[in-house]
Amino acid sequence: RKEVEQDPGPFNVPEGATVAFNCTYSNSASQSFFWYRQDCRKEPKLLMSVYSSGNEDGRFTAQLNRASQYISLLIRDSKLSDSATYLCVVLVLNAGNNRKLIWGLGTSLAVNP
Amino acid sequence: DTGVSQDPRHKITKRGQNVTFRCDPISEHNRLYWYRQTLGQGPEFLTYFQNEAQLEKSRLLSDRFSAERPKGSFSTLEIQRTEQGDSAMYLCASSLGGLGEKLFFGSGTQLSVL
Numbered sequence: 001r002k003e004v005e006q007d008p009g010p011f012n013v014p015e016g017a018t019v020a021f022n023c024t025y026s027n028s029a030s031q032s033f034f035w036y037r038q039d040c041r042k043e044p045k046l047l048m049s050v051y052s053s054g055n056e057d058g059r060f061t062a063q064l065n066r067a068s069q070y071i072s073l074l075i076r077d078s079k080l081s082d083s084a085t086y087l088c089v090v091l092v093l094n095a096g097n098n099r100k101l102i103w104g105l106g107t108s109l110a111v112n113p
Numbered sequence: 114d115t116g117v118s119q120d121p122r123h124k125i126t127k128r129g130q131n132v133t134f135r136c137d138p139i140s141e142h143n144r145l146y147w148y149r150q151t152l153g154q155g156p157e158f159l160t161y162f163q164n165e166a167q168l169e170k171s172r173l174l175s176d177r178f179s180a181e182r183p184k185g186s187f188s189t190l191e192i193q194r195t196e197q198g199d200s201a202m203y204l205c206a207s208s209l210g211g212l213g214e215k216l217f218f219g220s221g222t223q224l225s226v227l
Contacts, residue, residue: 032214043204043218044156087155091214098169101146101214103155 001026004090006104014112017078021107023088024070031099032091033064033071037084038106044087047073078111085109115139117219119205125225126195133191134222138207145188146216147180148204156204162188163210195226 006023013019025033033050048055050062050071061074075082088104118137126132138145143164148156159178160170164185177195182188192199202223206216 034215036216041202043221044216045218046215049215099214100169101158101216103158105153105155 002104003027003092003102004088004104006086006088006107008105008107010108010110012110012112013078015078015080017111018074018076019078019109020072020074021086021088021109022070022072023104023107024068025088025090025102026069027090027092027102028069029093030069030090030102031093033062034089034091035062035071035073036087036089038087039084047086075109078109080111080113083109083111117205117207117217119203119219119222121222122220123223123225125227127227128195128197130195131191131193132195132224133189134203134205134224135187135189136205136219137187138205139217140186142207142209142217143185144208144210144214145182146206146208147188147190148206150202150204150221151200159190159203192224195224197226200224200226 004025035047036044037047038044050064054063059076063072085106085108087106090102094100120135146161147159150156160180162182165182177193180190202221204221206218208216
């Protein structure tokens with residue numbers, strides 16, 4: 001089982017739709033959680049951190065469920081410009097007390113006119 | 114521009130040649146990461162530095178790969194005796210560290226090994 005798993009998609013949605021992505025993680029020692037966005041042939045960019053209480057940034061809402069070990073990203077009123085790959089990232093504590101970032105393979109979103 | 118910069122943006126080389134990439138992180142960031150990414154895959158961790166110390170190196174990284182960060186500022190990644198399987202985007206990222214660990218990426222170096 002991969003340490004961080006995402007549905008690769010693609011998710012094809014019309015403009016204005018609401019779309020949600022889930023990401024599951026296997027390491028219960030995971031400490032911090034992030035969503036990154038990556039456009040085709042560009043570098044990843046931090047979209048938002050994910051907090052236990054859930055957090056919202058405009059049309060984007062991220063939530064964390066530690067009991068079930070998953071995080072989610074909800075995009076409301078999707079725009080054409082939201083088309084991208086969304087990468088789930090988990091920070092875990094290694095043996096030796098080293099922190100390590102584990103990346104999912106990403107979920108592809110295509111918003112259609 | 115005070116972001117992470119990488120040089121070159123593109124590199125085409127013949128199999129067996131050595132290549133070196135450079136990364137200049139955001140100046141106040143003490144952590145620097147190297148990743149490799151191929152199309153349709155997430156970033157694959159290669160190595161990271163805390164200041165000038167190389168703290169971790171992926172087991173996937175063969176001994177043909179070496180990275181340095183001599184003064185805790187810029188970093189170089191060298192690949193010796195390149196193989197076609199080395200063709201990928203090489204991404205550098207920096208962060209302030211801590212539990213936040215928010216990474217800022219450079220635009221990457223696209224390597225093509227012929």
